[in-house]
Amino acid sequence: MRGGDNRTGELFSYVDLEARVRRDHPLRAIRRIVNEALAALERDFAALYSPIGRPSIPPEKLLRAMLLQAFYSIRSERLLMERLEYDLLFRWFVGIGVDDAAWDHSVFSKNRDRLLEGDIAAKFLNAVLAQPKVKNLLSTDHFSVDGTLIEAWASMKSFKRKDGLDEPPSGGGRNEEADFHGQKRSNETHASTTDRDARLFRKGKGKEAKLSFMGHGLMENRHGLLVDACLTLADGHAERVAALHMIEPRAERPQAITLGADKAYDAEDFINELRSMKVTPHVAQNTNGRRSAIDRRTTRHVGYVVSQRIRKRIEEAFGWIKVIAGQEKTKFRGRDRVGWAFTFAAAAYNLVRLPKLVAVPT
Structure with missing residues (x-):
């Protein structure tokens, strides 16, 4: 008997996220290692937040979401939150329920300085490596x-003279034309107005110099x-x-x-x-x-x-x-x-490798 093409969902539904993720999924092994590493950073996380005020989104969940962004090559936090809205696997890994709303993408921008101040990326990398089953591999x-x-994240047009004596660009509009031909440009005399820490560099002879x-x-x-x-x-x-x-x-x-x-x-x-x-x-x-x-x-x-x-x-x-x-x-x-x-991406690389190197019970 052919089933009907019903377009409306059930009014009530119970979804067990744990049952929806297959037992041999690689993220199961990764999540076990990640959770142990995050548990080891409990005191570091506590030191970054005030003991009073409205509870924020746990940093553990933010870091798990950022790991998924690296694993699945998601190019922006806005798209990451869109994926978290409908993907049950993502919800299971991050640790939020089916009925919980995804966060606004600005949550990452607001918390990034806090995580940066606590040097959480390096501590997370070390916490992963410090686990006995991982340490034995090293x-x-x-x-x-x-x-x-x-x-x-800066264009060559932003690389301007430090003394401000650049010739004004020709043309108009938002993306004005610039001709660098014949100009001598170096880090001693020029700097990027977009990112002051970027440096003009080329890897070898014949290679293009980039910020x-x-x-x-x-x-x-x-x-x-x-x-x-x-x-x-x-x-x-x-x-x-x-x-x-x-x-x-x-x-x-x-x-x-x-x-x-x-x-x-x-x-x-x-x-x-x-x-x-x-x-x-x-x-x-x-x-x-x-x-x-x-x-x-x-x-x-x-x-x-x-x-x-x-x-x-x-x-x-x-x-x-x-x-x-x-x-x-x-x-x-x-x-x-x-x-x-x-540094956080380096920790994510290790996590991708570890399921095949260490047997983690599911």
Whole structure:
């Protein structure tokens, strides 16, 4: 018997969200790890809110929603709230009921400064890695480091002279024409009026210079998980400075550790600094017209070859963060906000990897 095409819903309905999500769904394993990490941050969350006043939306739910935004490549918080309105899977993961209304998208803007002040992104990344079942996966001896450019939310037309002597643009309208041909533009004489922290930078010869930030990641070599992430202004020394900053806390142990990196890190002062910290520099040799700081005392070991092969896996993390999590061109302005989003995306990348690395009971 053919069923009728009824267009009206039932007046009353009971939907069990737990039953609607299949038992082997990857988000089940991720949610278990996320909830344990958020529980560990209870005191940090409490310190960010006043003990009196009207209750706000719990930061735990905001962070779960932001994770979904990264997992599913949702490009804006407005679209995220639209998805949360009708998607039962999203409601189950965030922790809101079927009859609860989705929040206004401005909730994220109002709470972002609070989460930024508490450095919640870095603490959340550490809380995920600190769980015993995750910590057992991590290598404490062998690491890799690299950097990647994050394009700023600012156009080249905003890159103007600091002394204000720019020629007025021709034409009219909102998007006026500008001709940069023949002009010498540098970070010393120019700055973006849209984002003062953005810097004009190009990754290599022949590449286009863009207003950018530089994101950095430290990866453990056993399973390729990011154990640290940060963001700096884009300049030629940022990668090496950030690498020393991230590896130094892990070098405070009796045993020597290794750090793999590409040719950009082959600088004598950087190599000497690593060795002074008892960190073996497994850095690729840069022999392009000069003498490499890496010699046979390092390259003759089998471990050096292994590090050079494994270190390239960090590009997988950067690829996911930029393409899937939407950090290739940031939607925020200012180093602090862009850095918070980059670090949180690094934590999201680890969470995507973990279900296949650790067995989490459902």
